Amino acid sequence: MTSPNGKIKVLATTHGLNVDCGNVTVARITRLGITPQPDDTTALCILGVGKPTTVKADYYMLSGKKRHCTNQANEYRLNLGKSPSQGLGITLIVRLYNDGLAFRYATNMNHGTMRGEQTTFDLSQGTPRWMMKWTDSYEEFYPKTTDGWSQDNNRRWAFPVLTNPHSGVWTLLTEADIHDYNSAACLYNTQAPNLYRIVPDKNDSLVSGPWMSPWRVMIIGSIADVVESTLVTDVAPPSTFTDNTWIHPGMVSWIYWAHNHGSKDFQIVKQYIDMAATMHLPYVLIDAEWDEMDNGGNVEDALRYAHEKGVKPLLWYNSCCGWVNGAPGPKWRLNAPEKREKEFAWCEKMGVAGVKIDFFGGDTQPVMRYCIDLLNDAARHHLLVNFHGATLPRGWQRTFPNLLSTEAVYGAEWYNNRATLTNRAAGHNATLPFTRNVVGPMDYTPCAFSNSQHPHITTDAHEVALTVLFESALQHLADRPESFLQKKYKQVCDFLGTVPTTWDDTKLLTGYPAHHVVMARRKAHTWYVAGINGTDEKLGLTVDLSSLQLKGRHTCRLLTDGSLSFKKVKPLNTRTVKCAPRGGFVMIIE
Structure with a gap:
């Protein structure tokens, strides 16, 4: 099986796939298979490979690293079974693009579940890799290692995974296109340091009719090919939205970095609205605890004040499916469909431009369905969406163009929490363009000149550069008004008021x-x-x-x-x- 330009080739073996780029093998998939039970270890055989068909796409993105995206792939369908004589009605759909490989499982279900997967990647010891240990918020570092078992005995890993299997050749492994009956997945290497198995999170969803797994995506080529690739959105379904004219990316003034509880205080919120107006930022985010706002006004007063200043407000919500007890509010306003409809209708009536929804509970199928419901319902009320404390973007930004950012990153917010980022920020910042930000928008909240709870030691120019390096259609500026509005930052503020947050190339x-x-x-x-x-x-x-x-x-x-x-x-x-x-x-x- 070959890519359109012949550069990437895949050889089907009895139980797996060998992936070559040029004349070198860059990946070995040693086991394939899906199973109804998560503890079923049955690996399936490849029974045959069909003739290729051509897949072409030409589409435009409202946000992201590239506006006009084109691609072409050769698609192959492989029949899978328990043995050469025992088919199971399971198809492996394989697409080879000029910049990578994507494959997914497809079958028909009769009111059943599909909980387990046997897909296993053999990443040989000694191969340089940048991997993040899994957390439900995807907020960790991507340290370089050559040994799968070298880091704190961790055996569970998050997407994406960057590797450098040969000189000049790089791969980035992730997944894309999560349906509401899917859970998201991660990687485990419990059996051996070099064997990484894809493990879907909890999923008890009963499906009748066609069923497909998410795409398993491997971007392949030079390091520039990886960074510039749009393969994650290439395999995602196009949007069905009929009207996108209300979706406007832009810069945001953000209160939390300097004032953890600042959104409870009407006077402090006004300062950030004034800052947005002065710097010509289109948005202000009123963060957690706005439902407790006092000191001269409540949230409706703040919304009216923002509109008077020509600034569009965004509001924070607790998703109430992750951290609830002891967490800030407002709570329990989005979980039930009827409550969500009431809240989003109120937001639209009050001129709220979008919502930041926080504290999700991992990668399970109910959480994935909840995210999709939120995106659809928000769109009906013309609300932009920013997911925080949430899973990695997996192509949803194409299917739901109102999803303008997702956190899923160890960002500047952590200067609030621990001293860890102070000494690690520069190297971490120089890793994110090759890892996390390849796959979708990243709400790192860049550009701070003063300090939060813990100091930063990156230079001012480094901080300004992050607003271009880090792609996020809603780009939240971390620092406080009195810092940005100093005379010495006049040209920087002019720049921040005009720099784009979405890109043509x-x-x-x-x-x-x-x-x-x-x-x-x-x-x-x-x-x-x-x-x-x-x-x-x-x-x-x-x-x-x-x-x-x-x-x-x-x-x-x-x-x-x-x-x-x-x-x-x-x-x-x-x-x-x-x-x-x-x-x-x-x-x-x-």
Whole structure:
């Protein structure tokens, strides 16, 4: 089985698949199979491979790393059975794209369940990998290792997984297209350090009729191929929304980073509304505990004040399917359909532009169905959605274009909670563009110049660069008004009031996880180039603009660690930008 350009090839063995890129094997899938019971260890045989068909897609995204997405794949259907003579009516659908591989299981169900899976990847010891140990909030680090059993005896791993199986060849493993009868999955390597089995979370959903697993997606190629790929949304179903004119991405002023309980205080909320108006940010987020707001006004007063200032408000809700006892509110307003309808109708009436919904309870099928119900019901009331304390985005941003961001990241919020991020932030920030942010929007809440509960030691230019490096259609700015509005940050504030949060194109110019990254993103005729140093040493970052194919006359402005203003510089195809330890830069090419 081959990709359209012949670069990626898959050989079907008796029980699995061998995946080659060029002339080297980049992945071995040693076991295949799905089972009604999670403890059934039956591996299935491949009984035959059908002739390929061509799959083509040409679509536009309202958010993300690339607006116009095109792709082509060769699709094969493989019959699976318990033995060469015993078929089971289970099909493995395999698609080979020029930048990767996707496969899923399909069968017909008769009021039954499908709880287990035997898909196993053999990731040989010694292969560099960047993996996050699983947590229900997906808020952890992606440390580099070459040994599957080297980290705190952990045996459960989250998507995505980045590997570097051969020099110049990279893979990123994840999943996409979660239906409401699916649970999401993770990886376990309990049997051997090199054998990673896909394990769906709890799922007791009874299905009658056609059933499909989520796509198991492997992006393959150079590190730039991985970062720039849209394969996760390529395999996701298109949206059925008939009207998207109300969906508007943008920057958001955000209260929680500086004031954990600030949304209880009407006067503090007003400061963040004023900040958004002054900086020309379209949105303000009124965070947790707004249902307890006092000190001169309540939430309805705050909503009216935001509209008077020309700022669109977003409101926080507790999903009440994860952390409930001891957690902030408002609570229990979204769980029951009739209560959710009442609440979303009130939001629409009050001019609320969107909702941030927090504290989900992992990857189980009921949680996945709840997320899909929230997205559909929010859309009927013209509400944007930002999921927090939630699962990884798995292509929903194409199917539900009102999903503009998802947390699922160890972000700047953690400066509130522990001192851990202080010394790890620079390397972590330089890893996320190669891992978490490849698969979808990431609400890291970047750009802080002052400190929260625990200090940050990244430079100001590093912080500004994150607003370009990190893709999120709702980009929440972490710092407090009195910090942003200092005279020395005047040009930075002007930039933050105009920088896009969705992109027409994205190019990785150079980088290596945890060390450095330089990325270029285009909006219309303007390129925004940002780079960060993930190390504690001075570093010169090479900026090669030749891949941008710049034509005609253009101007170039540069903000670096040495200056908080954008200075006009001579347009050059290649330059070296000197970065301080944990530093960065932003370049604007018009």
